[in-house]
Amino acid sequence: MxxxxxxxxxxxxxxxxxxxxxxxxxxxxxxxxxxxxxxxxxxxxxxxxxxxxxxxxIPEVREAVERRLRTGVVHTSTLYLIRSQVELAEKVARLSGIPDAKVFFTNSGTEANETALLLATHARRSDQVLALRNSYHGRSYAATAVTGSRSWKNSSLSPLNVHYLHGTDRERFPQLSDREYARFCVEDLRSCLATATATDVACLLVEPIQGVGGFTAVPDGLLREFKQVLDEYGILLISDEVQTGWGRTGETFWGIGAHGVTPDAMTFAKGLGNGLAIGGVVARGDLMDGLPANGISTFGGNPLATAAANATVDYLLDHxxxxxxxxxxxxxxxxxxxxxxxxxxxxxxxxxxxxxxxxxxxxxxxxxxxxxxxxxxxxxxxxxxxxxxxxxxxxxxxxxxxxxxxxxxxxxxxxxxxxxxxxxxxxxx
Missing domain, CATH: 3.90.1150.10 (Aspartate Aminotransferase, domain 1)
Structure with a gap:
């Protein structure tokens, strides 16, 4: 070794x-x-x-991958119809709970968050983004810019104008009750919008439970209260479900389910392919369709990865x-x-x-x-x-x-x- x-x-x-x-x-x-x-x-x-x-x-996943390998075609690109991609998108859209949802597949959670940020900043014509302290959203340029942990930020340069909110630092305020802390976080959001941002903030990107941040969680219900404030300004809510999706939290299928609110978009990756590289974004159809330029993903949603992902989701639900x-x-x-x-x-x-x-x-x-x-x-x-x-x-x-x-x-x-x-x-x- x-x-x-x-x-x-x-x-x-x-x-x-x-x-x-x-x-x-x-x-x-x-x-x-x-x-x-x-x-x-x-x-x-x-x-x-x-x-x-x-x-x-897992036999069901292994056999799905082997069947695809036997066809001799593990890649075609999004320029062609991919049956397993369409089938997986239908499942994700249905499971998301987002009305009129559409899905775009990527190779990772980082790419998924990049895509979600692109959708939001274009829709809102703004580079202003809200995120939480101690967050982690990926390794790329924009994803790093939105990450709220110094340990994972290599540069102060950013394509975005980011403002960080309280929400997962409950232990810093032991003098506050749970309800008082939630009220403090909502007031912090309002204060940020009133003092630190210009008009037309694009979105709040949030992990319901922070992964790299140490599994620190937003108090249940807080994102619903955040959404009420965001809606006053037309700001989009994006839930980063890269680590909290697919029922892992036990209580709900998506981490944001603990908050009783439906986001405008969700990002996902990690376990979906049970080891094969796949991620994506599921969003309202109008939001997903809003980009004016051409788009493509050479490897995202490829036949091999989506074969594994379909088998993984089916196994997850069946059991x-x-x-x-x-x-x-x-x-x-x-x-x-x-x-x-x-x-x-x-x-x-x-x-x-x-x-x-x-x-x-x-x-x-x-x-x-x-x-x-x-x-x-x-x-x-x-x-x-x-x-x-x-x-x-x-x-x-x-x-x-x-x-x-x-x-x-x-x-x-x-x-x-x-x-x-x-x-x-x-x-x-």
Missing amino acids: SELLERHRAVLPAWLALYYDSPLEIVSGKGRHVQDADGVSYLDFFGGILTNMLGYD DLQANAHRIGSRLIAGLRAAAEKLPTVGAVRGKGLMFAVDLVDPEDGQPSPALAATVLEEARKRRLLIGKGGLHGNTLRMAPPLTLTDSEAEEGLAALIDALETVDRADR
């Missing part, structure tokens, strides 16, 4: 981070488990950053994986919260469904501890459990297992994670 690591460092960017002191190479997978190049098996609680949504080697996420996720979160009561190095435990997080803190002063989080990541690996890391301060452990996670696997993963947390807590005292 050291030889491969040396080759990686020689030809790939220094900013392309790898997990673990001794990075691993995943070579095979089955169900919710993967195997590394040394033959070690791991229970995967991160799914390639929420992308292997059903797990690994009611949203309900599974809610049931098993609730147990995992409750178990972690119970364990955290005895661990001074564990701060907040939060999440919904199979999207949950644990903050690691210095037990002396309660400040974020990225070092402790990194240590727990390593300890979890020793227990054959793969988890993720992130958050504004880098001290958050992120867990997002495949939605097919079983009861026994949930117990196995919970026990391993709690043991890792307890081991690090004891060593830090």
Whole structure:
């Protein structure tokens, strides 16, 4: 592995981070488990950053991909009719709940957010965009500009005029009740529109639960209150569902469902192809059709990716994986919260469904501890459990297992994670 690591460092960017002191190479997978190049098996609680949504080697998805491969045509481009693309668009449009919805497919969440920003800024004839503090919307020029985390911003240059709002920083205002915090956020939005922006703001782009931000969530119902203010100005609401879509939060099929409001557009990607690259935007038909120039996506919505995505969505719905996420996720979160009561190095435990997080803190002063989080990541690996890391301060452990996670696997993963947390807590005292 050291030889491969040396080759990686020689030809790939220094900013392309790898997990673990001794990075691993995943070579095979089955169900919710993967195997590394040394033959070690791991229970995967991160799914390639929420992308292997059903797990690994799912027969229905594999067979759909194999059928497409046997045709000899894995690519044609959007210049030709693609049956599987049309079928997938029909499913996404129906599931979105957006009236008269139309869908455009991309290769990633970054591209999806770029497209949504293009739709909104053209429709509103404005480069002004609202976003939330601590947000992450992708790696490209405009997506980085809308990202509200310094750790992920490489440049101050921007094609957009962005203003950041409160909404996921509840812990900064302990003196406020939940209702008072929500009112504060709405007033912050009104103040921003009154003082920081010119007329005709294009949109608010928001993650209902922030992914890279550490699974910090907008309080339920707040986006409905935001929408009421936005509607007064004609400002569009775009929900970034790249990590929260497809029933992962358990309670609702889309993350924004917790707010009782329908957005003007939603972006999606990650788990839709269960590992194959696909993303997209679903929006009101008039908004989607509004662009005046020609458009194309060479690879977006290609026959291979849409074959996998159709099979993934069908499997997801046929097996009611949203309900599974809610049931098993609730147990995992409750178990972690119970364990955290005895661990001074564990701060907040939060999440919904199979999207949950644990903050690691210095037990002396309660400040974020990225070092402790990194240590727990390593300890979890020793227990054959793969988890993720992130958050504004880098001290958050992120867990997002495949939605097919079983009861026994949930117990196995919970026990391993709690043991890792307890081991690090004891060593830090």
